[in-house]
Amino acid sequence: MSAKEFRIAAIPADGVGREVVAAGRAVLEAIAADGTGFSFAWEEFPWGSDYYAEHGVMMAEDGLETLKDFDAIYFGAVGWPTVPDHVSLWGLRLKICQGFDQWANIRPVQFLPGIESPLRKADDTHLDWVVVRENSEGEYAGFGGRAFAAREDKGEVAVQSALFTEVGCERIIRYAFELARTRPRKKVSSVTKSNAQQYGMVLWDQVFQRVAAEYPDVATESVLVDAMSAKFVLQPESLSVVVASNLFADILSDLGSALAGSLGLAPSANLNPERRFPSMFEPVHGSAPDIAGQGVCNPIGAFGSAAMMLDHLGLPGEAEGLRKAIEAATAQGVRTRDVGGGATTREVTEAVIANLPAR
Ligand code: NAI
Numbered sequence: 001m002s003a004k005e006f007r008i009a010a011i012p013a014d015g016v017g018r019e020v021v022a023a024g025r026a027v028l029e030a031i032a033a034d035g036t037g038f039s040f041a042w043e044e045f046p047w048g049s050d051y052y053a054e055h056g057v058m059m060a061e062d063g064l065e066t067l068k069d070f071d072a073i074y075f076g077a078v079g080w081p082t083v084p085d086h087v088s089l090w091g092l093r094l095k096i097c098q099g100f101d102q103w104a105n106i107r108p109v110q111f112l113p114g115i116e117s118p119l120r121k122a123d124d125t126h127l128d129w130v131v132v133r134e135n136s137e138g139e140y141a142g143f144g145g146r147a148f149a150a151r152e153d154k155g156e157v158a159v160q161s162a163l164f165t166e167v168g169c170e171r172i173i174r175y176a177f178e179l180a181r182t183r184p185r186k187k188v189s190s191v192t193k194s195n196a197q198q199y200g201m202v203l204w205d206q207v208f209q210r211v212a213a214e215y216p217d218v219a220t221e222s223v224l225v226d227a228m229s230a231k232f233v234l235q236p237e238s239l240s241v242v243v244a245s246n247l248f249a250d251i252l253s254d255l256g257s258a259l260a261g262s263l264g265l266a267p268s269a270n271l272n273p274e275r276r277f278p279s280m281f282e283p284v285h286g287s288a289p290d291i292a293g294q295g296v297c298n299p300i301g302a303f304g305s306a307a308m309m310l311d312h313l314g315l316p317g318e319a320e321g322l323r324k325a326i327e328a329a330t331a332q333g334v335r336t337r338d339v340g341g342g343a344t345t346r347e348v349t350e351a352v353i354a355n356l357p358a359r
């Protein structure tokens, strides 16, 4: 029988994205090494801010067409001081997320042994969340425009609108409930700001109530985003699945990963749940220009993303083995600078590989 081959598109892009994708590939190669019955066929794409300097675009014009046939995309981070951030983000990451209808962005917040949280009450039995981010519309719909740039008397104006559709709200909220059912704590917290955003977010709240009625076994709450940010800090043990709009969930998941110890730890998956298009797996963090190129960035967020990719590819045993290896490495004290250690990216990578289950 021939081994199953998974075709993976690697897009390291910018800054530490390159370092963590290289580290993640090394770990995935070790997992696929001999006798597993599967292998990865990688193709790496040079897209990102350097590509922009040369070609005037962040990715090849036919990039989506090229990516369409891959089993998954393994992404680093995009953004560099040479390109305006809205150009780089819209030209690559958002182009892929929206082009492939990756409408569910799943961002677990994991508390790892040996890593200190800034929360005094943190311990791994209490804190275990997944932030479910609406990833196709909301505040990132790109609706709006600018006008009056040339009118000296008035000053320029800009309008940026958020888009909330019933279909878009329902599919992400339903995803959150289905996910909650698989977890020890069956609870979904919905986050909006519907006292101020009286159209789109009231629609979200109403869809949430309607869908919740179909899941009587799952506890629910609706919380305003400002109160939820306080809750993350003060009552972290009360949360399980947190579902929110594109912007709010983006902000809350950075807060969550900082509470877990570092932005460098947080994994994420941009899923097209219908599997009509490839899904994309990437750490939550950005390109970290302040530490890029030094070999000291934390690769654990990229490793966690690789574990989510293994789950998606139908390799749950391998995903679990990788998660256990990450925990074993942090428990041994092999930590990068951002989490209080002195290890390099390479040393953390080697420690995780050494802790992979024997075959
Ligand atoms: P950032 O996430 O790159 O960095 C924020 C802070 O976290 C920095 O102090 C950085 O050193 C630290 N950090 C991030 N990743 C780390 C890692 N793996 N190990 C250790 N420390 C880490 O966010 P920032 O500075 O706001 O953005 C930098 C660039 O990244 C911008 O161009 C931004 O647009 C882009 N960006 C891209 C994202 C993506 O591709 N998904 C997400 C967020 C930002």
Ligand code: MG
Binding pocket: 250, 251, 254, 284
């Ligand atoms: Mg973010």
